[in-house]
Amino acid sequence: MSSWQKGELTNLQIKQVEKLMELNPDADQLFIETVIRAPPEYLAEVVRKHKAGEIKNEPEIEVIKGSMTVEESNKE
Numbered sequence: 001m002s003s004w005q006k007g008e009l010t011n012l013q014i015k016q017v018e019k020l021m022e023l024n025p026d027a028d029q030l031f032i033e034t035v036i037r038a039p040p041e042y043l044a045e046v047v048r049k050h051k052a053g054e055i056k057n058e059p060e061i062e063v064i065k066g067s068m069t070v071e072e073s074n075k076e
Contacts, residue, residue, distance in 0.1 A: 001035055004037050004038060004039055005034070005037060009033065009036070009037070013033075013036045014039065016036050017029065017032050017036055020032045020035075020036075060063075
């Protein structure tokens with residue numbers, strides 16, 4: 001685990017997480033915390049890899065009638 005991933009969030013970071021969660025209630029809080037904490041060069045590398053198709057999408061979990069099923073997110 002990198003040093004930027006450790007430790008408590010600052011008050012500013014907590015406010016940023018709260019605002020982003022308010023703007024997008026469906027967003028994953030862990031993802032938002034990672035974005036808030038991450039150094040700009042790390043985020044730039046993730047964006048570059050995503051645009052180049054080097055990051056594989058994780059299967060999405062869909063809740064159907066109280067049960068969970070896993071479906072591939074890139075199925076058409």
